[in-house]
Amino acid sequence: MGEGQTVPLAAEQAHYLFSVMRLGVGDAVLVFGGRAGEWLARVSTAGKRGGALLCERQTRPLRLPPDLWLLFAPIKKARTDFIVEKAAEMGAARICPVQTDFTNAERIRQDRLQAHAIEAAEQCGGTYVPEVCNLRRLSDILADWPEGRRLMFCDEALVGAGAALGDAPRGPWAILIGPEGGFSDAERTRLRGLPFAHPVSLGPRVLRADTAAVAAMTLWQQALGDWG
Template identity: 50%
Template sequence: MSKKIDIRLYIDTTLTINGLIGLSQEHAHYLGGVMRKKVGASVAVFNGRDGEWACEIAEIKKRAATLRVIGRIKEQASEPDLMLAFAPIKKARIDFMAQKATELGVSHLQPVFTRRTNVERVKSERLYANAIEAAEQCERLSVPKVSEPTKLDDLLASWPSERMIMFCDEDLSGRSAHEALSTLTDKQKTHPWAILIGPEGGFDDTERAAIRAMKQTVVVSLGPRVLRADTAAMAAISLWQSAIGDWR
């Protein structure tokens, strides 16, 4: 395994030495048709639980292929428990948000309908496909969970008491995220967390009051410019990761 393997696939299956993995039609086409790989070529595989494994192509046809598992390259590492709860936005931007959030290391994508949300449907499978692709490319060993959309009121009503909320409020009354995250207690840092991002146009006043009233909420400011929802999400994740996540 001295040569770097240039293809990484997420496959939700058990990985054991000498095990055989039957690939989906899409993966077979990608390996053979797109990447022109032949029998014997190396492929890395991860399943989100058992680390990353080197495999070789045992058999490849147009619509089917089999990998043989050679050995483990990387141990599974634990990752921060960080949910991104976000109001759905338009197609290109929501794809982008799922990709970038995965790259930046969130563990759970939760679409949330708010009063000012303009998008009526969210395709969770599509979000998940974007997350998988990003995980394969950024050398992550896991794929974030993607939940079905829910209403903000319902999400807050069933909010777990231990999960802290980093709420990026647009009214500038919050402290800077850097400062707010610097002054958390050690206990607060070890809790599971969520970042809450509103739609373009923001949460309405009732929603803001409800979020601020939660005892888990830490209100932060992302500065004086009007950030798009996807930009705000990326900024908030970066700030959280660097202050209390696994960028430390």
């Protein structure tokens, strides 16, 4: 997007703007996406199966979230949707569904979850949409871990032990939330042995995975992210 630039509309977007919202040529909309920030645009062409917008001016610059990934084990559909929504609101840069030893999910609908992340970004007035990755095995992700990225590992076995982020350094991070039912012993042993892993406790009560995701992102954003 840029001043005077035309943005073509996909059939679905045209349907929403012209049939649902009943906009016509000349009507104004706010658009965002990619790295362009938010723009005021006007409908320049309106058709049944497409159309176009003309960008007038940038209303808000792109605001990138901190370099935080959220890794979580997909659970029931409604709660998985919820975790993706909350990750977008809480400012995760990337959302990675992972398969753990106790995860039942064999596949996810990446396209549906990505659409969910876009909607959440729209809802909370964001200018950035986190990328939703495809489902991968936790063991594969750990074997392939990017250098320099730290891992906040929310360990149910630490309940009540009070391990916190403390003086952990800033920089690229990921948060890992286990499935309902927790990590297997093998996973926990492996995670504890990783040099880049920081085990953190989420208090004395056992939290559901979706609650744990929001709570963990809150602790991280407050200690190391953009809430400070």
